Amino acid sequence: MNDILNSDLRGRIDTWLERFPAEHRRSAVLGALREVQKEYGHLTPDRMDAVADYLGLPAVQVYEVGSFYTGFKHQPVGRHTVAVCTNISCWLRGGEEILAHIEKSLGIRAGESTRDGRIYLKCEEECLAGCCGAPMMQVDHVYHENLTLEKIDKILGALS
């Protein structure tokens, strides 16, 4: 366990524990998994076990959270997560064309990562609450709104 949850990571998980009453360590599961994912890029059974151990929970309680939420990744993915909104307001203003353009220019489909490990194109179902700036996308949760094809090429090109 200690190899996975180094002291820095444990400290970060503790900041989530501090938000909740001491008897409700389970509440920190989402936060803990997020910190672990931030550190390693994706979750594995070992990493989830380490979280379960640290929080003192049955492993299944951590697995079920890990598999329920779409923010958790279970395979290695590209360094930057790109999520294109194709929900209703973006759809009305060309969100699907934006997604198709990105798929074509990166040579991957939504849900895949580029071979150089640079970009993970998330399969996004949700509206990302940037509807008044449609069409829009997020890169690592940073909003890019009122997209045009030129704008996208520039944004993606600048990712290292």
Add this chain to the structure above:
Amino acid sequence: MIQHHNQMCFATLEHPEPWSLKAYESVGGYRVWKKILAKRPPRRDLIEQIKSSGLRGRGGAGFPTGVKWGFMPDCDESYLVCNADESEPGTCKDRDILRFNPHALIEGMAIACYAIGAGTGYAYLREEFGDEPYRRFREALREAYGNGMLGPDIQGSGITVYLHDTLGAGAYICGEETALLESLEGKKGFPRFKPPFPANYGLWGRPTTVNNVETLALVPGILREEPGWQVGTEKSRGTRCFSVSGHVSRPGNHELPLGIPFADLLELCGGVWKNRELKAVIPGGSSVPVLPAKTMMELDMDFESLAEAGSLLGSGAVVVMDETTDMVRVLQRISRFYFQESCGQCTPCREGTGWLYRVLTRIVEGRGEEQDLEILEKVPGRIEGHTICALGDAAAWPVQGMLRHFRDEFEHYIRYGKSPVSPA
């Protein structure tokens, strides 16, 4: 035309750093909270004030906020939860409150904690807000603690209020209040059966009030008796943040008096884009029934007028569609969303949303059959009212609305395998 614009939730918008404590204080921020700290009024008095202000929840259902607060019993452990999961498609106003006026939310949460008798409040932000909105909110929380507005025995008042920020992890359903509570407990976001309601059995089984960001951000201004609140209609009081998106020239969030004519709102957004005609509007987020242009152009934007017209004000998301819009495809897109996001606990929702999406896909692909209209008519009625949470209703209503107003487009699609609307 419009006099009261951005005066409550967005009151700091003209300030160079609208999110700062300085900006918030310059518009009267924290005055109410400081007064409460100094005078410790009976909590029930505050509830009465909120009741008589006419404030109704901005999260979707429009439930009277003071009444909700009044359900909270006197006890030693209870909680306030701010729903900042903002995820109803078309809605993007809570994000702007978090970015531009986080202190209004913090003061609103502190006041609400006091009024319901809670010592702790949690703000649950969707994971996708993890960058700017979350940073702004956290920074504001830090400022509020640093300035002695929060914590134990605040300014020697004997009042203790702790506020915490938390983040989701990606799930639309966690916007539903009981799913959100499950998520805060570190579980999957499965909505709970109601009753018991959160005021009896909420976070960790304790009495809990769940309110939307906008609802809470309005509270300080209401208690300051801001003139900006003295607008609206008899039953729809005050302002509302409308997120106007889709086919308008200038989409945007506008905080305006409830009851303003839709025509004025449209004009404020530069009218329909590309000089096109208005076709239809989804007036309260993707889950409410669509209304045709003719109805909308004569309609006022308040709870009652929209209900009378057969729709809902919902989350205040106004999605505008021009004459080139293919309504069958719109509905297919909306149905895909509810199908994907159904948590799967209830059979009518899990199976029904799948049926709707598959039938609509078949129609869009030119493989529609005569009986498909019948399926689209029957399935929503079997979902609506037969599920644990309102996602089932949210999946049913758009279908019912579309068939009510645009049935001919579905018939045409089924008969000829394509849309009657010529694409842009």
